[in-house]
Amino acid sequence: MADFLLIHGSCHGAWCWRDVIPALESKGHSASAIDLPGHSDARDPAAVTLAETAEAIVKASGPRTIVVGHSWGGYPISAAAEIAPKTLRGLIYLCAYVPVSGLSLIDMRKAGPRQTIGSAAIKDPGGASYTIDPTEAPRLFYHDCSSEAVAYALPRLCAQPILPQETPLELGQNWQDTPKSYIRCTKDQTIPPEYQTQMVADWPGNSVHDMHCSHSPFFADPSGLADLIGHIAKDF
Numbered sequence: 001m002a003d004f005l006l007i008h009g010s011c012h013g014a015w016c017w018r019d020v021i022p023a024l025e026s027k028g029h030s031a032s033a034i035d036l037p038g039h040s041d042a043r044d045p046a047a048v049t050l051a052e053t054a055e056a057i058v059k060a061s062g063p064r065t066i067v068v069g070h071s072w073g074g075y076p077i078s079a080a081a082e083i084a085p086k087t088l089r090g091l092i093y094l095c096a097y098v099p100v101s102g103l104s105l106i107d108m109r110k111a112g113p114r115q116t117i118g119s120a121a122i123k124d125p126g127g128a129s130y131t132i133d134p135t136e137a138p139r140l141f142y143h144d145c146s147s148e149a150v151a152y153a154l155p156r157l158c159a160q161p162i163l164p165q166e167t168p169l170e171l172g173q174n175w176q177d178t179p180k181s182y183i184r185c186t187k188d189q190t191i192p193p194e195y196q197t198q199m200v201a202d203w204p205g206n207s208v209h210d211m212h213c214s215h216s217p218f219f220a221d222p223s224g225l226a227d228l229i230g231h232i233a234k235d236f
Contacts, residue, residue, distance in 0.1 A: 002089075002233035003064050006033040007057060009071025009096070010160040011132050013039045016070075016153065019222035027230055034060050036076065038129075038161040045161035046128035053164050054079035061087050066233055068092040071191065071215065072160075075105050075169060081178040082171055090179035090236035092229055095188050095215055098199040101171040105164075112195045116140065129159040140190050141216050149219035179236045181207045183217070183228060190215040206235075 004024060006017045014033035024031040035041075037056055038048035057067060057080040066089050069077035074096030081088050097108055109115075120136035123129070132140065134154050142150045182203060184196045200208050209228055213220040 001028040001030070002066055002230065002236075003062060004029060004031040004229065004233075005057065005061050005065050005067045006031060007067060007069045007073040007077055008033070008036065008039075009069075009073050010165075011130075011157045012070070012153075013156065013158060015156050016216070016218050018152070018218075019149075020218045020226055023223050023226035024230065027226060029226075029230060029233075032060070036073075038164075039158055043161075044128070045124075045159060046126070046163065048161040048163060050076065050079060050164040050167040050169065054083060058084040058087050063087060064089050066090045066092060066229075066236060068094055068229060069096050070094045070218070071096050072105055072165060075099055076164070078171060078175055079169055082169075082175045085174035085178055088178060090181070090233075092232055093180065093182045093200075094217065094225075095183065095185040095191055095196060097191070098182070099169045099171060102168055104166050104168045106162075106166045107168070112192060113198070114192055116190055116192065123162075124159065128163070129161050131159050132157055142214060142219060143189060144187060144214045145216055145219040149216075153216075153219065181209065181232045181235070183225075183232075184208065184210050185215060185217055186210055186212050188215045 013035045017033040021031045038045050053076040067077045074093045078099045120133045121130045182200045186193050211217050217225045
């Protein structure tokens with residue numbers, strides 16, 4: 001059995017793993033989720049850094065923890081593996097950005113084959129964070145999720161600090177040596193599926209898996225997601 005730490009993506013929080021944690025626990029695994037800095041607290045978003053976001057993940061992990069990072073969460077889980085390689089058992093990228101060393105997440109988003117979010121991202125007046133237009137969120141995130149899940153999620157979406165996402169990340173041998181797997185979501189409307197394929201084009205084929213769902217498999221198919229990450233854990 002495995003120990004999982006679940007890391008949310010932009011504008012989300014630990015709440016998005018509501019259905020996955022009990023699904024994992026029912027299979028004998030242990031699982032927890034955290035809110036990344038600037039998501040559930042009253043922090044000034046301009047003061048939230050990528051480094052402290054990575055440190056929060058390290059602090060919540062143990063030497064046998066497999067960290068699952070969703071969407072933007074691919075960046076801080078990669079940074080965590082780089083600064084504390086012996087703290088993590090492995091990384092699972094869930095329709096997530098796989099960092100290119102020297103680039104920020106915003107750099108990678110702009111380099112994508114097509115832009116999906118556009119005006120749905122609304123910057124705050126000070127320019128330190130953004131939110132997602134709630135009328136666009138169902139299309140971007142939850143188009144195949146139940147109406148109950150969408151109603152649960154929309155009022156919980158929060159502002160996303162921008163500084164961590166515009167900070168370039170340098171990766172080296174520690175990250176390279178950390179076991180990794182990727183889960184592509186083939187109906188994703190946020191990170192184009194073809195970009196997900198491109199980011200892991202040079203990974204071993206047995207480390208890349210598909211789920212035929214939206215950007216939010218934690219709501220679209222939580223049981224299937226729990227099964228898959230439990231299966232992946234056997235290879236770490």
